[in-house]
Amino acid sequence: MTNRIAQLTALLPKVSDDPRALIAIARQMIAAGDRPRAVALAEQVHAMTGGRGEAGVTAAEILSDGVFSWHFVIPRDRARNDAYEQALLRAIRPGCRVLEIGTGTGLLAMMAARAGATVVTCEADAAIASAARDVIAANGYSDRVTVVSKHSTDLDPTRDMGGLADILVSEIVSNDLLSEGVLGAHEDAVARLLAPDGVVIPPRGTIRVALARDLRDRAPRLGEASGFDLSAFNRLAAPNELVRVGMDQVALCSAPVDLFSFDFATADPRKPERRELDIPSLGGRIDGIVQWIALEMDAVGRYENRPESGTASCWGALLWRFPEPVDTEKRDTVTVGGAHERDRVRLWVSD
Template sequence: MAEPLLKRHKASNSSSEVSEDEEVQDVLPRASLCPQRLRGIGMKLVNRINDDYLAMLRDVHRNDFYWTAMEKLPVRGQRVLDLGAGTGLLSLMAAKLGASSVLAVEESADMAAVVKTSAEHNRLQHIIDVHAGHSALLSLAEKDKADVIVSETFGVLLLQEGCLKSFIHARENLAKPGASILPAGGAQHARLLASTALRSACSALDPEMLHVNTFRDAGQVRFSLPGGFSVNSLPDACWMSDNISVLEVDFASSRPSDIPSSRHFRVQILEDGIVDAVVTSWEVWADKDRTLLLSTAADSTKGQPWGFARDAHWGQGFQVRSCRGGAAARSARLDWNQASRGTGRCCSSPCRG
C-alpha cells in the first residue's frame, strides 16, 4: 500500500520564511484552519508544489510535447533516466509508453517522496525506481545505464538551473554511448520591447521618491517569482525587434566551453519609439530536425488555453533599459553575456529606434 503523503518531510529548497520543521497547521493562526489533507505536511513542501509544479502540470501543451517525443523515439523496451523528476510526470509517461525501467532522480528528498507516491498511485512502482539525491553524485553499473535521458530542468532562462552540466554528467556516466536525449537541444532568445506600462512599473515616478531610482537594476535579467513575468499581461506591449537566438546548445554534445561568454548582435529596429526592456525566452526541440518544439516566447502562449499555465510557471525574463536618450536609428546593438551559473546579462544601444 502506498505510504501516505500526510507525513512530515523536511524540505530544503523553498521559501526561507518558513523554518525546516514547521508543518502547515503550525503556520496558520489556528490549527483548526488547516484542511485534514494537509495536516502533518511540511509547509516548505506545500510552497514548492504550489510555486513550482501545479501550473506546470496544467500545461497540456508541454505534457503533449514530452508524450509525443517519447512515443516517437520510442522509449518502449528502453531504460529511461529522468533527471530532476519533480512530481514524476515524465517518469509516468515513460512507464506508460512501455519503458522497461525508469530511474527517477530527484535532488529533493521531499519531492522524491512525491515521485514515489505518484508511481504507487499509478501502480507503476515495479517499473519506476526513485533515487533521492543529485544525479551528479550517482553512479550506475554498466547493465543499469540508460538508453534514454529525459529532463525538463529549465528555468526562466534556458540554462539557469544547470541542465547542461546535468546532461553532460548523465551522458558520460549514467547512460550508454549514443543514448537518446530529450530534449535534443535548445536556444536562448532575446527580443527588444517597448511598453509604457513596464517602464512605469520599473521606475519611481513621484517627485518625492525619485531618489529610489538609484537602485533600479538595469544590469541583469530579472523575473518575478515563481516564474518569469508575462509580456501578455502588458496592455501596451510593442515588439521593437524580432527574436534573436543568442545561444544554442545540443544536449547530446555541447559543453560549457562551447558557449561564448559574450556575444554581440546587430538588431533591426521594427518600430519608432523607446526600447524599455530586453525580453528573454527559450525554445527546446525534441529532435535534431526540430519537428517538435516547446517555447516560452510570449507569441507562442498568447491566446492559448494552456498559455496562462506556461506563463505562470516559466514566463519570460526581462532586463530594463538604463538609458532612454540617443539619436533615432533603425538598428541597435544587443550584447549578451552568459554567466557560468546559467544566468544572462544583456544590453542594447542606442535607446531610440
C-alpha cells in the first residue's frame, strides 16, 4: 500500500456517513492506482444514495467505467443463451467442476450451476465481479458458484479453483472473434487449468466472409458540404463499420466463405495468418466485404450471426468497405485478402 492510499484509507472512518466525501476519496484512490478500493467505496455510496444526487451519479460513473454496453446486450440474446446452455447440459456430469472465463453478469456460470456443476468463474474487472456476486446471490447460487476477481492467466488451479476444471466455458469473443484475446486466454487455460480430458465450450470458432452491398440509405464517406470538398478527411475513417445483424443493413453478394477457423481447445499457440480468396460474385454492385462469426458449441450445437439471417444477434457484423464500389456480373471473381494477428483481423480487396 502506497503512502497516499494509506492516508486516504485513514480518512474513511471520519467520513463514513458522508457520500460526497467518500466519492472524493474514491476518485483519489483511482488516481493513486487502487481501482478495487475505489469501486468498493462507489458501491457503498450507491447503496447509501440509491444512485440519486451528485454523489450517486458520480458513484455510477466510477462503477460503469470500463463496463461496455454489450454487457447489457449479450444476456438478452436468447439464441446465444440457448446455444450455450444446451452445450452445457450435454457436457455436465455429476460432480463436474466448471471454469468460466469472463463472468460478466454471471449468466453462464448460473446455467452451469443449474445443470448441477460446481463453478469457478473469473472476472478481471472489480466492479463487474462484485455485481456478478450479487446477481448470483440473488438467484440462490452462491453455494455453487465462486467469483474470483482475477484475469484467467492469474488463476492458480489449486488455490483459486480447488483443482483442474472438467469443463472450460467462455464467451470472450468479439464482433471480429479475436479482439478480446480469446486465443491467448484459451491456450493458457487449456494448458494449466483444464483436466487432460476436459471439455471446452465452444471448442471452435470461425470467421466467415462474403461480398456485400450496403443497404443503408446514407453517404458512406464525406464529400461536399456547404460548398466545400471534405473528401480528403476520409483517410481518417475507420476501415470497417459495424453492421447490425437481423436489420437488413447489407445484402450478401456471394456465397459465404470460411476465412479463418480456430481451435479453442488446444494449448498450442496459433500463429498469425494471411491468405487470399477468389470469391465469385452473384452480380451487381459490391461495396465491400462483410465479416461475421460462427461458433461450434460442441458436436451438435452451433451459433452463427449471419447478417442476412433475419435474426438479431448480440454480436454485430463488420463491413470492410472498398475504396470505391465495384460493379460485377454474375460469377465475376473478386480477390479478397485477410490477415489476423491473433487479436486483430484485417480484410481488404486485392488489386
